[in-house]
Amino acid sequence: MTPQLTLGPVLYNWAPEHWRDFYFQVADEAPVDTVFLGEVVCSKRAALFDPYLEEVVARLENAGKKLVFSTLAEVTSTIDRRLVERVAASDEFFIEANDASALSYLDGRPHAIGPYMNVYNEDSLDFFAGNGARSICLPPEMPASGIAAMGRQAAELGLDLEVQVYGRIPLALSARCYHARAHDRTKDSCQFVCDKDPDGMVLNTLEGRAFLAVNGIQTQSYTCLNLANELDELGAFGISRFRVSPQSTGTVAVTKSFHALLNKELSPAEASAKLCEIGLDVPFSNGFYHQQSGFEWHA
C-alpha cells in the first residue's frame, strides 16, 4: 500500500480568482495524488466558484491528479439539498459524502466518505464498506488507539483510510452563520462577509487568548494540526492517505514537505521546522491524536 498525499477541499470563501490560481498552482507543483474539490461549508458560496470550475478541473486532470467532489457537510435548506443532489447525483465524478443526504444518491456506487460523517468504529466501517465506500476519512478527534483499531478492520474490508495531517481542525457545524452574526447580519443577508478572512475569523477569549476560528457556519481550531511526528505510526496503523487541508498561505509548500517526509527525505523535526516557516503562522496542535485536549501540542 503506497502512502498517498491528498489535498482536502478549500473550506474558506476565497476570492474566486485566487481560488482558481491556487488550484492551478496545485496542478503544476503540488505532489499530491488526489485533490478534493467542492463546497463543503456553505451552499451559498458554491456558485461563486462555478465560473472557474471547468478550467480548474481540466488543469488538475491534465496534471494527473485524481479528482473527488466533496458534498456539503450540513444540509437543511432547499438550496443545500439542491447542491447535494447536483454534486452527488452526477456520475461524472467520484464523490466524497459528508452527510447522509449524499448517501441516498450513492447507493451501490463506489464513493468516499468524508471526515464529517462520524465514522468512529469497526461496525460503521463495515456498514460503509457494504454500501460502496472505497475510502474513509476519519473524524479529526479520533485518538491513536481508535485509529489503530480502525486500521485493522479497514485492512480486512479492503478499505483505504485517510487522516487529516495538516491545517486548521474542523470542530463544529451550526445552522447559524457566525461570520454573518459577527457583522450583525443573518445567513440570508450575509453579503459573503466571510471573504474577509481567508483562514477564518479568530475568536479570542476575554483574557485575550486566541481560541477558535470561525468560518461561516463552521467553527475550527485556532491552532494548526500537524501530525508530522505521528506520520510513521499512522502508516504502521494501516492509514494510507494523508490529507492536507488548504490554508491561504504556503499550502503547496506544505504538501512538498509532507511528500518529502513520506519519502524519508526529511525527518519529522525537519518537516515541522519547515512547516513552521512556510505555513499558517499559528501554534501547532496534535492533542486529539494523543487523547489530550485537541489544542495541545506534544513535541
Added chain:
Amino acid sequence: MTQLFKPELVCPAGTPAGLRTAVDAGADAVYCGFQGPTNARNFPGLNFTVAEMAGAVSYAHDHGAKVLAAINSFPTAGRTELWKEAIDEAVSIGVDAVIVADIGMTQYLSKAHPGQRIHLSVQAGASSPEAINFYCRRFDIKRVVLPRILTVAEIKQVHDEIGCEIEAFVFGNIGMMAEGRCALTNYVTGQSTNMDGVCSPASHVHYEEDEDRNLKTRLGEFAIDCIACGEHAGYPTICKGRYNVSHKQEYYAFEEPVSLNLTRLLPDLMRAGVTALKIEGRQRSRAYVKAVVSAFRQAVDAYSEGGEPDISNLLALTEGSRETQGAFRSKTWR
C-alpha cells in the same frame, strides 16, 4: 380553533425518581440512558443502572407511559462492546424504543434485534428528507428526532417527504452547534461529546467569583465568559460564551445564554405533522421536570381539543432568564 392531532409528550429523566416525576406529571413517554458513556448525557451522579432502568420500565408501563432508551453516543473503535451490551440490555428490559445515532450501532440494533423499534437520535444529525429516508430504507427507523436547526416550515416540508415519524424539541437548553457534530469540548478538555457523551464536563468547569461578585467561567484553560454581578449565568458551554474578535468586543459569538421555548409555536408544530414533542433536560432537577411537564401537558391537551390554553405558566418557566424560538420561527435566526 379546530382540533389538532394530539402529539406524544416526550420528557427527560436523569434518575429513577425523575422518571416517576415525569410520568406522574403527564409524560406520554420518558427518555433516559444508562450510566456511563453510552449516551449523550454522561454526567456525574446521573442516569440509570440496568436494574433501575428495568424498574423504570415497569413503573412507566404500569402508568401507561413509554420508556425510550437513549444509547446515542458514538463508540470509538475498540470499545463497541459496551454499547452493544447496552443495546442488548435495553431490548431485554423491554423498552419501547432504542434511540441511536451511530450508524454502526444502528446496524447492530437492526440486525441483532429485528422488530425492535428504532428512533434515530438528534445526534445522528439527519436534517434533510434525503438523509432521513436513507436511514428509513436501510434500518427501518420508525422515528427521527430532528436537529434544532430547522424552521417550522422546513419541518413541515420534511414531514411531507419522509417515511417515519418526527420528534421535535420544544423546550429546554439549546445547543448552538448541530448535534453530533461538535468537538469543541474535546478540543478544550480532552473529553469528547460524541465519543464520551459529555459536553462541558463538570470536572473541567471552574467558577471564579471576585470580590465584586463578577463570575468568571473557565472550561479547562480557557475563560469562556465573565458574568457581571447581577447578570444571569448560563450553562458553562463554549457556544454560550463571550469572546472578542478584531472588530467586536465581549460579544456572544454563537448565542446568548437563552433557552428554547416553543410554547407559542405549539399549534404550528402540531399542524406541521410532528408526532412527538420533546422536552430537553435529563440533567435538570425533578422540580424542573415537574413544572415543565405539567405545563406542557395542559397546553398540548388544550390545543388538541381545539382550545386556547393559558400558556402563562409555560412562559413563566423561563421568566427571569431569556428565551428564544431558536431556528424554528424563521430563517433570520441563522
Added chain:
Amino acid sequence: MRPTLPAMITHRPLSGKARLDDAGARGFARLAPPIPLFALQPLLGHIVTTIAGRHPELIARLGDNCRKRFLIDPHNLPFFLLLQPDPDRPRLKAYGRARDIEHDVHISGTFLTLLRMIDGQSDSDALFFNRDLTITGDTEAVVALRNALDNMDVTLADDVAACFGPLSRPVRAVIDLTFKFASPKP
C-alpha cells in the same frame, strides 16, 4: 444586611481553604449571637450518619465524589458546615467563621436557598443561573451531589427532622413554615 462573600478559594480547584478574614463576614459574625457549636456537633453527626445509613443509593450515585469535602456556606449564618458523605466515615461538622477550613468545593447561598436545594423544592440549575447559589472548587462533585440528592423520593429535610426524635414533627413544621413565609427569591 447581607454579608459580603469572603474572598475565596477560587484558584485552587481541587482543594482550598476558606479564609474568613474578610471584614464583612467577620463583622456579621460579631453581630450574630454566639452559637455554642460544640452543642451542635453531636446532632449534625447523628444527621449525616442517619442519612448515609438510610440512603445507600445516594452514596452509590456519588461514586468517588463521596470522599470530597463540601463546604456549605449559608451567608446569613455565623458558621460553615463541612460535609463529607463518605459511607465509611460520614462527617457533618459546624465550624466558626474565623477558621480556615480545608475543602474541595464551596457552596454558598442564603440559608433558605441551600435548604430549598436539599429539599428538592427548587431547580438548583435555576438557582445557579439566577446567581442565588455560588459554587467554586470541584464542580463535578457538586453536580454529582445535586444529581444524587435529586434521585431521593423522601426529602432530606424529612430525614433531618426525623433525627430530632420526638421533636421531628415540630421541626418539619418549622421547615415548612420557613418555606411558606419566605419570599421565593430571598
